[in-house]
Amino acid sequence: MHIAIDAAGGDFAPRNIIDGALVAARHGGFGLTLVGHRPAIEAELARHGDAGPVDVRFVDAADVVGVAEPPAAAIRRKPQASVRQAAEVVARGDAAAFFSAGNTGAALLAAHAAFGLLSGVERPALATAIPTRRGSAVLLDAGANVECRPRHLVQFAAMGCVYARLSLGVSRPRVGLLSIGEEATKGNELTRDAHRRLRDSGLDFIGNIEARDIFSGQADVIVCDGFTGNVALKVSEGLVEMVEALLRDELNRTFTTRFGFLLSSRAFRRFRRRVDYSEVGGAPLLGVAGLCVVGHGCSSVKAVRNAVVLAYRFANQRFVERVAGEIAALSGAARPGSVKGSSG
Amino acid sequence: MHIAIDAAGGDFAPRNIIDGALVAARHGGFGLTLVGHRPAIEAELARHGDAGPVDVRFVDAADVVGVAEPPAAAIRRKPQASVRQAAEVVARGDAAAFFSAGNTGAALLAAHAAFGLLSGVERPALATAIPTRRGSAVLLDAGANVECRPRHLVQFAAMGCVYARLSLGVSRPRVGLLSIGEEATKGNELTRDAHRRLRDSGLDFIGNIEARDIFSGQADVIVCDGFTGNVALKVSEGLVEMVEALLRDELNRTFTTRFGFLLSSRAFRRFRRRVDYSEVGGAPLLGVAGLCVVGHGCSSVKAVRNAVVLAYRFANQRFVERVAGEIAALSGAARPGSVKGSSG
Numbered sequence: 001m002h003i004a005i006d007a008a009g010g011d012f013a014p015r016n017i018i019d020g021a022l023v024a025a026r027h028g029g030f031g032l033t034l035v036g037h038r039p040a041i042e043a044e045l046a047r048h049g050d051a052g053p054v055d056v057r058f059v060d061a062a063d064v065v066g067v068a069e070p071p072a073a074a075i076r077r078k079p080q081a082s083v084r085q086a087a088e089v090v091a092r093g094d095a096a097a098f099f100s101a102g103n104t105g106a107a108l109l110a111a112h113a114a115f116g117l118l119s120g121v122e123r124p125a126l127a128t129a130i131p132t133r134r135g136s137a138v139l140l141d142a143g144a145n146v147e148c149r150p151r152h153l154v155q156f157a158a159m160g161c162v163y164a165r166l167s168l169g170v171s172r173p174r175v176g177l178l179s180i181g182e183e184a185t186k187g188n189e190l191t192r193d194a195h196r197r198l199r200d201s202g203l204d205f206i207g208n209i210e211a212r213d214i215f216s217g218q219a220d221v222i223v224c225d226g227f228t229g230n231v232a233l234k235v236s237e238g239l240v241e242m243v244e245a246l247l248r249d250e251l252n253r254t255f256t257t258r259f260g261f262l263l264s265s266r267a268f269r270r271f272r273r274r275v276d277y278s279e280v281g282g283a284p285l286l287g288v289a290g291l292c293v294v295g296h297g298c299s300s301v302k303a304v305r306n307a308v309v310l311a312y313r314f315a316n317q318r319f320v321e322r323v324a325g326e327i328a329a330l331s332g333a334a335r336p337g338s339v340k341g342s343s344g
Numbered sequence: 345m346h347i348a349i350d351a352a353g354g355d356f357a358p359r360n361i362i363d364g365a366l367v368a369a370r371h372g373g374f375g376l377t378l379v380g381h382r383p384a385i386e387a388e389l390a391r392h393g394d395a396g397p398v399d400v401r402f403v404d405a406a407d408v409v410g411v412a413e414p415p416a417a418a419i420r421r422k423p424q425a426s427v428r429q430a431a432e433v434v435a436r437g438d439a440a441a442f443f444s445a446g447n448t449g450a451a452l453l454a455a456h457a458a459f460g461l462l463s464g465v466e467r468p469a470l471a472t473a474i475p476t477r478r479g480s481a482v483l484l485d486a487g488a489n490v491e492c493r494p495r496h497l498v499q500f501a502a503m504g505c506v507y508a509r510l511s512l513g514v515s516r517p518r519v520g521l522l523s524i525g526e527e528a529t530k531g532n533e534l535t536r537d538a539h540r541r542l543r544d545s546g547l548d549f550i551g552n553i554e555a556r557d558i559f560s561g562q563a564d565v566i567v568c569d570g571f572t573g574n575v576a577l578k579v580s581e582g583l584v585e586m587v588e589a590l591l592r593d594e595l596n597r598t599f600t601t602r603f604g605f606l607l608s609s610r611a612f613r614r615f616r617r618r619v620d621y622s623e624v625g626g627a628p629l630l631g632v633a634g635l636c637v638v639g640h641g642c643s644s645v646k647a648v649r650n651a652v653v654l655a656y657r658f659a660n661q662r663f664v665e666r667v668a669g670e671i672a673a674l675s676g677a678a679r680p681g682s683v684k685g686s687s688g
Binding site: 068070131132133143146147178180183185187188189210211212213214215216226227228230231232233234235236237238239240241242243245246 | 412414475476477487490491522524527529531532533554555556557558559560570571572574575576577578579580581582583584585586587589590
C-alpha cells in the first residue's frame with residue numbers, strides 16, 4: 001500500500017514533511033508516493049541514508065498552492081499543483097490516501113474534485129480529534145463549510161461516529177450538538193432544527209452540549225458548522241499557547257519557582273502531550289469518496305508522522321467504505337458509489 | 345450613588361451576592377439597594393455586623409427567575425421577579441446600575457424592557473473582558489444575540505470601543521472582527537459583509553482576527569455574533585478547567601513533581617489570577633439606555649465584588665452616555681434619547 005504525500009505543501013516543506021512521512025512509512029511498512037518538485041525532494045531524501053527500506057515513488061509536480069492563496073482560484077489555475085497531483089494519484093488507485101500540510105482549503109477542494117462526494121453526502125466535513133478529560137473526542141466540521149444546513153450536521157454526526165469507532169475505539173459513540181445552552185430550544189436557527197433531526201436520526205444523540213463541555217468527555221462526537229468548529233478549535237490552540245507562555249513567565253520569576261518548575265518538568269511534558277494537537281497531527285476529510293488527511297501548515301515532524309500513520313490506518317480499516325455505509329444506513333439511500341484509491 | 349443588586353439570582357444567592365456587594369460598597373463608598381425576598385436578605389445581613397457603614401435600602405421582590413427557566417416566558421410571567429424589580433429601580437432613577445448573577449437571559453430582557461435601547465442601536469450586546477498576553481481585551485457579543493446582521497457588528501464595535509477606553513485605558517482601541525481567516529474574503533456571509541462595513545466605519549479596524557489570536561493582544565475590541573462569542577468564551581473556560589485538572593493530575597503523580605508543584609504554587613496562583621474570569625466578574629450589557637452588569641451563576645464573592653465595582657465605576661464614568669455618543673457619531677443619528685438611572 002502507498003500513501004501519497006504532498007511534499008511541497010506546508011511552512012516547513014519539504015523537510016518536515018519528508019522526515020515525518022519516512023518515519024511513519026518505515027514503522028508502518030508501507031510505501032510513499034512523494035509529490036512535488038522532484039529535485040527538491042531528491043535533495044531532501046539525500047539527507048536520509050535510511051530511506052532505503054521504504055518503497056518510494058515520485059510524482060513530479062511543478063507547482064504549489066501557497067498558504068495565503070485563495071484556494072478556489074489557485075486550484076483552478078494550477079493543474080500541476082502538488083496537492084492536486086497528490087489527489088489524482090489516489091483517484092487513479094495508485095495510492096490509498098493522500099496527506100497535505102499545505103493550504104487546507106486547496107487540499108479539500110482537490111480531494112473533492114478528484115474523488116467526488118459519497119452518495120447521500122451533500123457536504124464533506126473536516127474531523128479533528130480533541131483531547132478530553134477522559135481521552136479524546138472528535139469535533140466536526142472543523143472548517144470545511146462555513147455555512148451549513150441542519151441536515152448537513154446530521155450527516156456530519158453519522159460520519160463522525162465512524163471516526164470515533166475506528167480511531168477512538170468507542171463502540172457506540174455519543175453524539176453531542178455544540179450549542180450555547182443545553183435545552184433543545186437554545187441556540188440559533190441551525191442548531192434548533194439540527195437538534196430535532198439528530199433526535200430522530202437513530203444515532204446515540206445526547207443533546208446539545210455547551211462549548212465549556214467539549215473537553216469533558218460527555219460526547220464522543222461533537223457536531224457544529226465549520227465556522228463555529230474552526231473558532232472553537234483555534235480558540236483552544238490560542239489559549240493553550242497563552243497559558244503556556246504565562247505559566248512560563250510566572251515560573252521563571254524567582255529561584256524557588258524555577259526550581260519547582262524543574263522538578264515538575266516531567267509532569268509538564270506529560271501534560272503537554274495530553275493537550276497536544278500534534279499527537280494526532282491530521283484531520284481527515286469525511287464524505288468524499290477517497291481518503292484525504294490534512295495537517296497544520298506548521299506541522300512538526302512528529303505531527304506529520306502521526307498524520308501519515310492515521311492516513312495509513314484509516315486506509316487499512318477501509319474507512320471511506322464504512323463512512324459510505326453509515327451514510328447509506330442514515331438516509332436509507334441506494335448503494336454508495338465506488339470508492340477511489342481503495343485498491344492502492 | 346446606589347447600585348441595585350439582584351440578591352436572589354445566582355447559584356449561591358443570597359450569600360455570595362450580599363457578601364461581595366457589601367465588600368465593594370464599603371470600599372467604594374456607595375450605597376446598595378438589595379432586591380429580593382426581604383427576610384432572606386435580612387437574615388444574611390445579620391451575619392455581617394459590618395454592613396453598618398454601607399447605606400443599604402431594600403426592595404422586596406417575592407419571585408425569582410430560575411437559572412434553567414426559559415427567560416422570555418419567566419420575565420413575562422413574573423413581574424415580581426427580583427431581576428425585573430432591580431431593573432425597575434434603575435429605570436426609576438433610584439439606582440445608577442443593577443447587577444445580577446441570575447439567569448443571564450432574564451437579566452438582559454429585564455434591562456431591555458426597563459431601559460429601552462439607545463437611539464441608533466438595534467441590538468444590545470454583552471461585553472466580556474478576556475485576558476491577553478499584553479493585558480485584556482473586550483469581546484462582544486458574548487451571547488445576547490444568537491443571530492446578527494452585519495450592521496449590528498459595527499454597532500457592537502463602536503460600543504466595545506467605549507468599554508476599552510474606560511475600562512482598559514486604551515485611547516484608540518483597535519477593533520478586530522473574529523473570523524476564520526485573516527483575509528477580508530474569509531469567513532461566512534456575516535463576517536464578509538461586516539468586514540466591508542467596519543472598514544468604512546471610521547473606527548480603528550485592523551481586519552479579521554482568527555480565533556487563535558484573540559488572546560494575543562492584537563485587538564482591543566473583538567466583535568462577533570453572540571453564538572460565536574459565547575462558544576469562544578465557553579470553550580476557553582472549559583479548556584482552562586481541563587488544563588488545570590490535567591496539570592494537577594500530572595503534578596500529583598510522584599513525590600518529586602508534587603514537591604516541585606509546592607515550590608511553584610505561588611507562580612500558579614499568579615498565573616490563575618491572570619487567566620481568571622472572576623477578576624472582572626461582570627459583563628455589561630451595551631446598547632440599552634441604562635446600566636446592567638451580569639455575572640456568572642456560580643460567581644464567587646470576589647467575582648461579585650469585582651462586578652459591582654465595575655458597575656459603580658461605569659456609572660461614575662457616565663458609561664451609557666458615552667456609548668450613546670459613540671453610536672450617534674457612528675450613525676450620524678439624531679441626539680440619543682434620555683438615559684435611565686443617571687441621576688441615581
